[in-house]
Amino acid sequence: MALTLLCSTFVVLLLLGVPVAFAIGLACLAAFFSEGLPIATAVQMMVSGMNVFSFLAIPFFIFSGELMLHGGIADRIMNFARSLTGHVRGGLGLANVLASTLFGGVSGSPVADTSAMGGVMIPLMKREGYGADYAVNVTTHASLTGALMPTSHNMIIYAFAAQAAAGEIAGHTIKGVSIGDLMFAGLIPVFWIMVCMLVAAYWQAVRCGYPKRADGSSMIRMFPGWGTVARTGVASLPGLAIIGIILGCVMGGVTTATEAAAIAVAWSLFLTTVVYRSMTREKMWHALGKAARTTGVILLLIGVSNMLRWQMAYLEIPDSIQSLLLDATKQPWLMLLYINIIQIVLGMFLDMAAHILITTPLLLPLAIQMGVGPVQFGMMLLLNCALGLVHPPVGTVQFVGCAIGEISMGQATRTAWPYYLAIWVAINLVTYVPSFSTWLPSAITGHAVF
Numbered sequence: 001m002a003l004t005l006l007c008s009t010f011v012v013l014l015l016l017g018v019p020v021a022f023a024i025g026l027a028c029l030a031a032f033f034s035e036g037l038p039i040a041t042a043v044q045m046m047v048s049g050m051n052v053f054s055f056l057a058i059p060f061f062i063f064s065g066e067l068m069l070h071g072g073i074a075d076r077i078m079n080f081a082r083s084l085t086g087h088v089r090g091g092l093g094l095a096n097v098l099a100s101t102l103f104g105g106v107s108g109s110p111v112a113d114t115s116a117m118g119g120v121m122i123p124l125m126k127r128e129g130y131g132a133d134y135a136v137n138v139t140t141h142a143s144l145t146g147a148l149m150p151t152s153h154n155m156i157i158y159a160f161a162a163q164a165a166a167g168e169i170a171g172h173t174i175k176g177v178s179i180g181d182l183m184f185a186g187l188i189p190v191f192w193i194m195v196c197m198l199v200a201a202y203w204q205a206v207r208c209g210y211p212k213r214a215d216g217s218s219m220i221r222m223f224p225g226w227g228t229v230a231r232t233g234v235a236s237l238p239g240l241a242i243i244g245i246i247l248g249c250v251m252g253g254v255t256t257a258t259e260a261a262a263i264a265v266a267w268s269l270f271l272t273t274v275v276y277r278s279m280t281r282e283k284m285w286h287a288l289g290k291a292a293r294t295t296g297v298i299l300l301l302i303g304v305s306n307m308l309r310w311q312m313a314y315l316e317i318p319d320s321i322q323s324l325l326l327d328a329t330k331q332p333w334l335m336l337l338y339i340n341i342i343q344i345v346l347g348m349f350l351d352m353a354a355h356i357l358i359t360t361p362l363l364l365p366l367a368i369q370m371g372v373g374p375v376q377f378g379m380m381l382l383l384n385c386a387l388g389l390v391h392p393p394v395g396t397v398q399f400v401g402c403a404i405g406e407i408s409m410g411q412a413t414r415t416a417w418p419y420y421l422a423i424w425v426a427i428n429l430v431t432y433v434p435s436f437s438t439w440l441p442s443a444i445t446g447h448a449v450f
Contacts, residue, residue: 003315006031020354021297025304028311035314042307049306050299052160053258054179059295060261061153064242064268065107066287071272071279073239074116077102080232083224090205092128093138096121097201100142101194102236105243108151110389110397113143118404129211132405134204136412140401141419142197144386147352148186148379150246151264155182156257157302157353158378161360167368169450177374179257180250181449184441185375189383189426192436196422204418238271251444298353305357312361322366332370336431339363340384347388351396355385372434373450379430379437387423390416 009030013023025046032042068074081098085091096117104113118139125135147154162177204210242264249260272279312318329335342363347355360381367377389397392409402412429436434450441449 002031002034003317005034006311006315014349020351021300021304024301024308024354024358028304028307031311031315037314041310045307045310046303049309050303054156054160054256055299055302057156057258057261058153058298059291060258060265061108061151061156062294062298063287063291064261064264065109065112065151066291067265067268067272067279068103068106068239068242069112069116070283070287071268072276073106073236073271074099074103075120076232076236076239077106078117078120080229080236083229083232088202090202090210092121092125092130092211093134093201093205094198096125096135096138097142097194097197100139101145101190101197102240104143104146105149105151105190106239108146108149108153110140110143110146110386111400113146114140114397114400114404117143118401122401122405125211126405130205131208131210131415132407133412133415134201134208134210136398136401136405136407137416137419138197138201139404140390140397140412141416141423142194143397144389144423145190145193147382147386147389148190148193150183150186150243150250152186152382153298154352154356154382154385155179155186155378157298158182158356158360158381160302161305161357162364162374162378164361165364165368165374167365169368169371169373170448172448172450174368174373174450177378178441178449181375181441181445182378183247183250183257184444185379185437185449186382188440189379189430189437192429193422193426196425197419200418200422204415238275242267301351301353301357305354308358309361318362318365321362322369325366333432335366335370336372336380339367340380340427340431343381343384344387344391347385348391349394350388351394352385352389355388356381372431373438375441375449376430376434376437380427383423383427383430387420387427391420 006027010023010027013026029042032039078099081095081102082092085094085098088094100113100117103117104110107113107116122135122139126132146152156179159177159179159182165174165176167174245267246260246264249255249263250257255263325335325338328338343359346359364374364377389395392413395409398409398412402409438449
């Protein structure tokens, strides 16, 4: 009865347009009342879920990304990428992929990446003879790499959700997940996605003849010279250095992930106020306000999701789901396919943070039974979540890109299949080739990572 009430209340509230955090909280409270459980327990679970020191990294990473966004870092990265590829067929599209990937490493947020790069590149590409759907798809799909970058606050959320993970893989005991391992695990998948996006963007540009004038003639520009490439590259280096600072601090044992996030904020402030002098009082207030709002939403989600996790454990929901899936198949490859399909479907309707917090306690124990460790599963989950950000009906990142490009979601989706294919291939590589995500952190740390 309580399980039916929990699920039906959550689904009905989502269909009514209630924000996910409130839908989760109200559904949990309904189940608490149904079971006669004390409401004080629900409040305690919610508060304890948010009262974690590591979560200080979330507002720091978000604020650092906002400072980079409003402080002119995106423009310098874009100029560097354009000087490298702007002279070839589809050059602005290729530059967009490179710039979005690099800025994703700085901001750690696909939405911020799309807002920053899309605000500059999409109107520019339309003006330079590229189709609006092409400009939007290149921008939105390349920005997804931000979810796997070291600056991604979603990694912090996943590390919290996976802290109870336990099991044994290849004779190694698994207990929780290291944030440092996650940071390095995403780098090879990010590089793969970038290469696939470059191939897809070039193929579409050649197929459609971009860039072209209204009369159909070509608009390819001349190569600006290696001097320009070097100059723009040097100008973008201070902003890109934030990736190396975070990785070096965490993996070198100098700081925790939280302290590294605080260093990222200090570096971003130094760059935008002292070096570039591009930060104004209005931009600062805007960055602070956006960071505060985003942090509030995420922490509320974390709190109510902890309440939901307690409720699911009380109702033995994870055990029921595991039994159901194990009854369907005991083949690891097929089980992992089922897990990916479930995640893709949920990713179409749930916000990324909610998706991570809800599905991790449900599916991670089952993945460990199938020989998939928490680091590898984290990359699977983040990639599936990223795909949901550009897929209807929710597709937050795609909506942002379409709004900038002034086209409908349907127009963009019709020509997005090469980019969906690239991400789907990356998901399957991470799923079925463990070393694709675990080799680099294993090589760097000197111990086996799963």
